[in-house]
Amino acid sequence: MAAIKPCLRRICVRFLLPVTAPQIRQCKKRGMSTRLAEVGVLESPKERGKAYNTGQLFLHKIFGYRGIVLFPWLARVYDRDAATKTEERSLDEQTTAVGKEVKGKNHLYYQVLIDSRDCPHIRAQTEAVTFLGNQENSRALYAIPGLDYVAHEDILPYISVERQPIQHELFDKFLMQDTGSSPPFMARETLRAWQEKNHPWLQLSDVHRETTEDIRVTVIPFYMGSRQSQQTHVYWWRYCVRLENLGDDTVQLRERHWRIFSLSGTLETVRGRGVVGQEPVLSRELPAFQYSSHVSLQAPSGHMWGTYKMERRDGSNFDCRIPPFSLESKAEDKTDPQGFLGS
Template sequence: MGDPSCLWSPYSSDSSVETSTFRDPPEWDDPLAAPGDLLMSKNHGSPPHEEYLGHITKDHIKGTAHTYYQVLIDSRDCQFLKYTKKAQTEAVTFLGNQENGRTLYAVPGLDYVAHEDVMPYTAFNERPIHHELFYKFLQRVADKDPPFEARDTLKAWQKRNHPWLELSDVHKETTEGVRVTVIPFYMGCREAHSPHSNDVFWHLPQWRYCIRLENLGEKAVQLRERHWRIFSLSGTLETVRGRGVVGSEPLLTKRDPAFQYSSHVSLQSPSGHMWGTFRMERADGYEFECRIPPFSLESKQGDSPPPAPAVDS
């Protein structure tokens, strides 16, 4: 590759330039073996400075296995993304403790990244990543490369919350040069009042789904409208339509080709499906419907909620 390249955050607007070097290309081809590696995103639509926490189990895209990583995002990049609206600042949310189904937990600055979307690099400063969990989860080991390893707190946290952190199938579909990636996560059950009686509580399963849009072409394209269809195993079909996503109509250009956000959905049954379209518009006014690949919403085994109580007509 020649002389090492100097690396800095393409999002940072202040003096957060870091002295770093890229790894040799052969190392990029092999999955990372242990937590503690430093990663930079290849795509400017995602936060560039990340710390690898764990190897995620395979996903299935057309029957093939792909490697994903659980990562901490540098808080400086999160602030810049929020200011520029290049992407929603990621936070993993889950209900976790089923004894208190109304409590929502959030871990800000935690994300999942595909192996092909990152480049490992080496940083020479003592604190390469700014994140409140960095030194709670990882410890420096001077004679190790990378010089960090998982603490017992990280191992215990991952073991305790594994059902809510585990990555399930990843779904991708491309329409007219715009690729949509969907990753659903089961969050657990939450308590909700029955619509028929305030004295009756239902335990409703809830999911978080992460959506990533990527413009693979040369021409800019903007998301104008979303159209969702949500099918529940109980037999209900819900249609949701609205402007943009999470209060934004992201513009995907060659320079900033990606946008990512997360949202939540709950059902009155243990499983269901979601699918839909995004209405996209190019600069010349041409519009097209970009398909959102259909994906399943499945409760974890042994954690399915009881069926909704029957109501007399």
């Protein structure tokens, strides 16, 4: 009998948990169940530039969660590592080089649903997609749980052996089964309308990336809209940040230092402990952490950049650069997302 090809390897995950070994060890420490449940058969990943179709099931290569592709985004990636590959620059030069041109390259990303069973066990915020309240004078933020943006190279495709491979409240609203196609799920009209509507707070356009001493920081900004406040307009953005340890040494994020420049001419400095109330450790076992936050300006555009203070195991520390990125406003859509998604 011929050898089984790599694309037909059987894969197993711990019951209701992602498949990554670090997360399995983390669950053991918490005394959680170690039962195995087979979820499917791995497929060969597609080459770069060849998009996965709507309905493709996958495992996240870094965070290990189960998910399903909703639709692709073509993003423009600005990689400062590539721009400075032949040139070493000092920290001061990097952090003041907001206006320095870095050429972007097109890259495939995907809007995906995360399996709700995996949400409690991954080191990424699963309510990272947020939008403003529908009323002009409202500053209320609403979250859509279990949505994420995934780079093409982080997708490990698989075929499921489960009847209902993904558990998510939007699964049945957006997708339906089609046993005659591959993948065996297709978009409903609600998903097509969602994609065509292109809500500004969903639009993925620019991705910014930079590495300092093996710690890579990736930032994706999203425009959320504007609201009137005391006869002035306040413009809102959210930004998703992923920190990834590409080396062998364990480090811990201790402090953040942001600089926020507004087109109105103001420059704000923000310092604080950790990020979103945490001081994540980045190690070989748990190399990545992802979170989202928000910023508002009294101008339609601006810039952000800064550093994270990282501490090594020996107590020494270094500043990890956050790549400069633009905050740009866009045409706004007054459609109420809550009404569109339904209850």
